[in-house]
Amino acid sequence: METWWGFGNLVGFWKPDGVLETRWGFGNLVGFWKSGGILETWWGFGNLENLPLKFLHPIILISMKKLDSDYWNNRYLENTTGWDLGEASPPLKVYIDQLKNKSIRILIPGCGNCYEALYLLEKGFSDITVIDIAPALTASLQKKLPSDIYPNLKIITGDFFSLEDQFDLVLEQTFFCALDPSLREAYAKKMHSILKPGGKIAGVLFNREFEGGPPFGGNEKEYRILFGKYFQLNILAQSYNSIEARIGSEVFIEFEKNL
Numbered sequence: 001m002e003t004w005w006g007f008g009n010l011v012g013f014w015k016p017d018g019v020l021e022t023r024w025g026f027g028n029l030v031g032f033w034k035s036g037g038i039l040e041t042w043w044g045f046g047n048l049e050n051l052p053l054k055f056l057h058p059i060i061l062i063s064m065k066k067l068d069s070d071y072w073n074n075r076y077l078e079n080t081t082g083w084d085l086g087e088a089s090p091p092l093k094v095y096i097d098q099l100k101n102k103s104i105r106i107l108i109p110g111c112g113n114c115y116e117a118l119y120l121l122e123k124g125f126s127d128i129t130v131i132d133i134a135p136a137l138t139a140s141l142q143k144k145l146p147s148d149i150y151p152n153l154k155i156i157t158g159d160f161f162s163l164e165d166q167f168d169l170v171l172e173q174t175f176f177c178a179l180d181p182s183l184r185e186a187y188a189k190k191m192h193s194i195l196k197p198g199g200k201i202a203g204v205l206f207n208r209e210f211e212g213g214p215p216f217g218g219n220e221k222e223y224r225i226l227f228g229k230y231f232q233l234n235i236l237a238q239s240y241n242s243i244e245a246r247i248g249s250e251v252f253i254e255f256e257k258n259l
């Protein structure tokens, strides 16, 4: 049985021979996830009972990706990593440069190729944790940056939302925009729970929309509402030092946990 969802009052499931088994429904949309992350939706009408697929008329076929570990892992395996700057993000570098205390606990979620972590190491920071959900990526990071040579860097393979630890600073660089927007509230809450009192999230967020996603866009007003519930918004302003391709489309943030 495939994973499926539906709403309204139609219930059903796909049998291996491609027959949609339904119990009853009237004028409802049903859908199911096919492998490859395609959500296929169908229009059902009348009371349906064990109708073969051909009696249902497909009205929408939308592509919704399931942004799980396999999805991100494949992006690395297939080398479709258009977000990768090949260097630490300039706004984050400038932010890091003004940090005085090099022993603070820093987390980089959805770290990708770890450029910001390498920059932190270069600058003498001594307690850096990175986490990414793509095992192929983290395996290659562990090979490149083995813990006996880089004891100040901890590489975790896993889901940010399962992290149980506390940090002074979280650096955000194209992680928020990679998550399904339905997770935004959970992101803000989780950030709040993993920061120590007085801890901060700093980095960049997109201030523009995209067709589809990831990346998923957003705007300053939305961020003010979302993060204002959990943090004091020290900085939320147009970034002045983004890479050329992102000039004018990012805001720099520094949000502080003060509750």
Ligand SMILES: C[S@@+](CC[C@H](N)C(=O)[O-])C[C@H]1O[C@@H](n2cnc3c(N)ncnc32)[C@H](O)[C@@H]1O
Pocket: 072, 073, 083, 084, 085, 109, 110, 111, 112, 113, 131, 132, 133, 134, 137, 158, 159, 160, 161, 173, 174, 175, 178, 179
């Ligand atoms: C758009 S990429 C950005 C990578 C890196 N920050 C950069 O800018 O190059 C998003 C990253 O988040 C990771 N990711 C997505 N969902 C995650 C989750 N729930 N927990 C941890 N990492 C996740 C992906 O594997 C991917 O490496």
